[in-house]
Amino acid sequence: MAILLAAVAASSGITVIYTVLVTLYKAFPASDSVSWTVTAYWLGSAGFAAVSGRLGDLLGYRRILLLVMTIASAGAVVAACATDVAMLIAGCAMQSVAAGITPLSIGLVRENLPPGRVPAAVGVISAAGMVSAGLIYICAGVVVDRYSWQGGFWFKVALCLVAVAAVRLWTPPSPKRLSARIDYLRGLAFAPALCAILFAVQQSRVWGLGDARLWGLIGVGIVVLVLWARHQHEAAHPLINVRLLKARQIVLANACMAFVAAGGMQLGQVFSLLAQQPAGTHTGFGLSATAAGLLMFSVNIVSLVASPWSGRVAARYQARSAALIGMAILVVAWASLIVLHRRLPLFVPGAALCSFGLAFASTALYNQIVEAAPAHQTGEATGMLYVFFSCFFAVGAQAVFSLLRSASAKYDGGWFAADSGYVSVFAYIACSSIAGLLIAYTLPKRRAQL
Known part of the structure; x- marks a missing residue:
């Protein structure tokens, strides 16, 4: 509890x-x-x-x-x-x-x-x-x-x-397991470097891709990350054990999470916009904020079944099997919305299937990390998985925004995405899910160490 x-x-x-x-x-x-x-x-x-x-x-x-x-x-x-x-x-x-x-x-x-x-x-x-x-x-x-x-x-x-x-x-x-002196100052250097890169990504639509500030921040952030990784790799007692991140199972799980974050994790932003977009635009359902919130709750509640089921599959077989199932569901669900998004009675089950696949896949990826990481490094390994999620979620959000803005029209004093914009987003997320599925397939074929 x-x-x-x-x-x-x-x-x-x-x-x-x-x-x-x-x-x-x-x-x-x-x-x-x-x-x-x-x-x-x-x-x-x-x-x-x-x-x-x-x-x-x-x-x-x-x-x-x-x-x-x-x-x-x-x-x-x-x-x-x-x-x-x-x-x-x-x-x-x-x-x-x-x-x-x-x-x-x-x-x-x-x-x-x-x-x-x-x-x-x-x-x-x-x-x-x-x-x-x-x-x-x-x-x-x-x-x-x-x-x-x-x-x-x-x-x-x-x-x-x-x-x-x-x-x-x-x-x-x-x-308490701490038994050695750790250089916290240099160990924490990755945090401002990541913030610089994420800030640049967030500002890309304001500054434009040709702005020197954008690439300057990204370049500085990457250089600091490389220097930080080298220091942590050579340190006898690192704050973040980058050697752990080199393990094949963990690398592949993080890569799969990157595609999930850039794709399927965008469902909150996409579904909320589509639900509240005025029906007069001929795209969207014109729901109020409260009705959209209830819709999102009804979509998310399927995770009560999906996440525990994913955990049981991982326990009985392996997290790889659960990841493959979750990613396959995401591919089918987002591809189906290319057609189903035009009518609310068809959209709701399609959206629920997207949420089901997301819950199934994300739970599997956390369990994949738990399988691969030593027990005393569970927090570090799962925390780094969240770092990958945050970074690529920001990238995916910008990609979704750009696709929606690429096909938009003015209505009642505001700009709203056209139907083709949403179709492009659904296709983009389906492709991201296919990439994640392919990565999940390359995960080691071995049973979880129970």
Whole structure:
């Protein structure tokens, strides 16, 4: 129960920010920096996931999980009390530490459960995150509508505090494994390098692909990452063990996650836009924000079946088999939407199938990492998987935006994607899923080590 509540707290991170975003634009009409609340969260999450997971390996998963949720709660307090946009952005950046909750939770599960029950438990964690995100979207929306945008952040504070209390009461302490002096300063150098690259990707549609700032930031970020990787590879006691990341099974799992993040993970953005786009554009269903939220919840709820089922397949056979099933479902589901997206009764089951495949595949990839990584490096390995997710999610979001903008038309004073734009997006995500399926096929054919 404690781990499930921690998963709820993790899913509240970006969900609450998305929920209050429109209201924030109204609350701070003189500022054009409100969108930085989302950007700051994603930039921070790319680094915090790996660092939190690694610190959990070294200092104990329970101890770091409590610290992470406390910092996330403090960030929500800062955001709720914000009197200007700068303070609001700072609060959202603090909340991004919640990205470390998932790898820490998986580490706790592996530490306290028999090996045969770990894959199914990872599936339950994944399902709890996806379903609770839909519930939080609705609940936070009600709080914001009835009270204020600050109420959305106070709602998150309450969720984090309940999770902290549950972990303290019901989770046994983790052993402290730190036995050597670690160079934290140089070990953390990857975080600002990743932020520079992700920031450049986020700004690409504003600056343009020919802007020197874009390629300058990307170039500097890559150079720092190369130097950092070399140092960590040669260090006797590295903060991030890059040698672990060279293992074939882990490399392939991360590569598969990259295509899932750039493709199938974009379903929230794509489906929300399609659901709320005015029907007068002859594309979209013209739903209200509340109706769209209920639609997303009904789509996400299939993960209650998909994620645990994926875990059982991984436990009985191997995570590779579950990954192949999940990726195959994603290919079929997104390809089918090329035709099914024009009518709501046909779109809903197609969208649910996309969510089912996503939950099945993402759970399988986490279990793939758990199979390959030593038990005492679970947090580090799953945290780095989240880093790959964050980086390629940002790339995929820009690709989706560009495809939608490439075929758009003006309607009622605004610009909306044409039908051909959505068709291009569905085809792009189906192709990304095919690439992920091919990578999953190359995973080692061996049974999970139970």
